[in-house]
Amino acid sequence: MAKSVVEIRNLTKRFQDFTAVNDISFDIKEGEILGLLGPNGAGKTTTIHMLLGLITPTMGSIHMFGLDLATHRETILRQVNFSSTYISMPFSLTVEENLKVIARLYELKHIQQRINDIIKKLEMEDIRHKLTRKLSSGQMSRLTLAKAIMTEPKVLFLDEPTASLDPDIVNKIKAFLKEYQRSEGLSILYTSHNMREMEEMSNRIIFLQRGKIVAEGTASEIIQRYGQRDLEEVFLKLAREEGRS
Amino acid sequence: MSVGRILALLSRHMYLYKRSFARMLEIFYWPFLDLVVWGFITIYLEKVGMSMQGAVTFFLGALILWDVLFRAQQGIAVSFLEEMWARNLMNLFASPLTVGEYLTATMTMSVLKVTAVGSLMMLFAWVFYSYDMFHMGLSLLPFILNLVISGWIIGVLTTSIIMRFGQQAEVLAWGMVFLFQPISCVFYPMTVLPPVLQSIAWIVPPAHIFEGMRAVLTTEAIPVTHLLWATGLNAVFLLLIVIWFYHTFNVCKDRGMLVRVGE
C-alpha cells in the first residue's frame, strides 16, 4: 500500500453560520490521482484553498509529508502547487517573465533551463514573449499549469484545470499529466465537472455534497454501488436526491 | 526570511514598471508638476513683497519632503493594489512566501520609489530654482529616513484596510496620507495649530519631522528633541502596525477573503 502524502482529518470550514466543508477526512496516496467530484457549491474549491493555506480551517487538521500545515507552511508549500482555470497571472508581464518570477519565488535552480523545458513540454513557444494580457483563456490555463508544474511539486492541486480548453488541448494536457504523474510519482487532487475526464484520470474518486463526503472509491466501485451505468448517472442521482431532500 | 523570495517580488514589480508608461509618469511627471507649481508660487510670493525669510526653503523643501512621505506610503499600498488587480495574491500566498517577506519587499519597493522621485525632485529644484536641499550638509538625512518609515506605517495601514474591505477602499492608496496632512504641519509651523491640535500633532511623527526640517533649513542646528520624538514614535507605530497587519491577514484568511479580494 502506497504511503499517504496528504492526510486530512475532520476538516471543517464554516463561514459565519454557513458550513462549506463539513467534517471530511481522507488521504491522498503517493503517486495517485484523486478526483474530487461534486455539484456547484459542494466545497471542492474551499477544500483546496485550505490545503494551500489560503483559508484557515475552522476545525480539523491537514498534514502533508508528515508535517502539520498549520506549523510547517513554508516547508510544505515549497513542494506543492496548484492550477485552475479561474486563476490568473499578472497581465503586464510576458509569459516568460511570469514564469521567471514564480521560479524565483520557489527558489528554483537553473531557472532558464526549467522555463525552456516547461515551455517546450506544454507547447508554449509561440506565446513565450506574449504579454499575459493578450492570452486567450486556454493559453492562460496552459500558463497557470506551466507555473504549477515548473516548480516540480510532489502534490498538485488542480481545480477544473480543463474548463476552458478545446478538446485537443484537453487531451494533450491529460496525457501530459498522466505521463508526468507516472514518471515523477506525483500525487494529484483533481476537480472537474466532466465525468468522463474524471473516470479516465482518477485512480480514486471522492464525491462531495454540501461539504460532506457521500461516496468514496474507484469510479467502477462507485458506479456499481449506486447501480448506474456511468459516473454521470451517479452524479445526477446523487444531485437529484439532494434536490428532493 | 528568504532574500530570494523578496527579490522575486521586486523583480515582478521591475517588469511591471519597465513596461508601463502610466507608472513611469507617476514617478517622473507628477512630482515634476508639483514642483513647477510650487516653484512659481514661491517666486510670486517673493515678488509681491511678502518676502518671508526663506520662502523658497519653506515651500520647496516641504514639498519635496511631503512627496517623500507620499511616495513611501504609496509604494506600499500601490504594490498591494497591483497584486489585487492582477489577482495575483493567491499565487503569492499559496507559495512559500511569508507575510514578513511580502512586507519587506513592499517596503523595499517604497524605498526605491522614494529614492527615484526624491532625487529627481531635488535635481529639478536645483536646476530650475537653484535650490539645494542639502546646502547645510546631511543633517536632513535622519529626518528623511524617519519620513520614509512614517510612509511605511501609513502604507501598511492603508493596505490592511484595502485587504479587508476590497475595491471600495482602493482610493485610500492615494488619499490616506492626505488625512494626515493638516496635522503633519507640512507647510506651516506647529504653533499655527490650535492648542488641541498641537497636542495631537505631538504624537504624529511627521509633525516632528517637518518641524525639524524647518529648524534644519533655517537655523542649521539639528533639533534633537524632534528627531528623538519622531524616531521613538515611528518605532512604536511601526511595531503596532505590523502586528495589526498580521492580524488582518489572519482575519482575511479565516473569512476566505484572500482568495476573493479584488473581485
Ligand SMILES: Nc1ncnc2c1ncn2[C@@H]1O[C@H](COP(=O)(O)OP(=O)(O)OP(=O)(O)O)[C@@H](O)[C@H]1O
Ligand atoms: N469566502 C466565503 N464566504 C462565504 N461563503 C463562501 C466563501 N467561499 C465559499 N463559500 C461558500 O461555500 C460553498 C462551497 O464553495 P466552493 O467554492 O468550495 O464550491 P465548489 O465545490 O468549488 O463549487 P463549484 O463546482 O461551483 O466550483 C458555497 O456555497 C460558497 O458560497
Ligand SMILES: [Mg+2]
Ligand atoms: Mg470550485
